[in-house]
Amino acid sequence: MKKGRPIRAMVGAISLAVVVMNGIQMLAVPSANAAFPSSCSGTCNFKDKDFGGARLDTGMSCVVWLSFPSGWNDQITSFWNNGLTVDYYYEDINLVGKYFYLDPGFSNSNLAQAGWNDRISSLKQ
Numbered sequence: 488m489k490k491g492r493p494i495r496a497m498v499g500a501i502s503l504a505v506v507v508m509n510g511i512q513m514l515a516v517p518s519a520n521a522a523f524p525s526s527c528s529g530t531c532n533f534k535d536k537d538f539g540g541a542r543l544d545t546g547m548s549c550v551v552w553l554s555f556p557s558g559w560n561d562q563i564t565s566f567w568n569n570g571l572t573v574d575y576y577y578e579d580i581n582l583v584g585k586y587f588y589l590d591p592g593f594s595n596s597n598l599a600q601a602g603w604n605d606r607i608s609s610l611k612q
């Protein structure tokens with residue numbers, strides 16, 4: 488079945504929003520929080536909630552990570568898309584399994600609230 492392009496719905500609520508379109512979840516809120524790191528390049532991924540712990544940036548070029556660097560598989564707990572491209576995160580390596588997308592300017596400070604804590608294994612921008 489042909490999959491439709493996800494709707495780029497802006498989420499007005501400050502609390503966690505989970506939008507499901509064609510089975511794709513957007514797990515994010517607009518980034519307007521002073522707690523966000525100021526030097527984030529592209530999308531910043533964090534091992535802990537509230538943008539804490541070890542951090543891994545994608546940089547501003549589009550990346551396809553069929554797997555994350557060593558030590559990052561099933562580790563991400565929060566992230567912030569400070570770049571210009573949409574991120575598609577997948578549960579399994581090689582862009583396989585359940586997935587969701589993260590629009591530019593959006594973030595999630597605790598993926599556990601959406602059932603995605605320590606589950607992400609690959610990324611396509």
Ligand SMILES: [Ca+2]
Nearest residue numbers: 534562563564
């Ligand atoms: Ca984690």
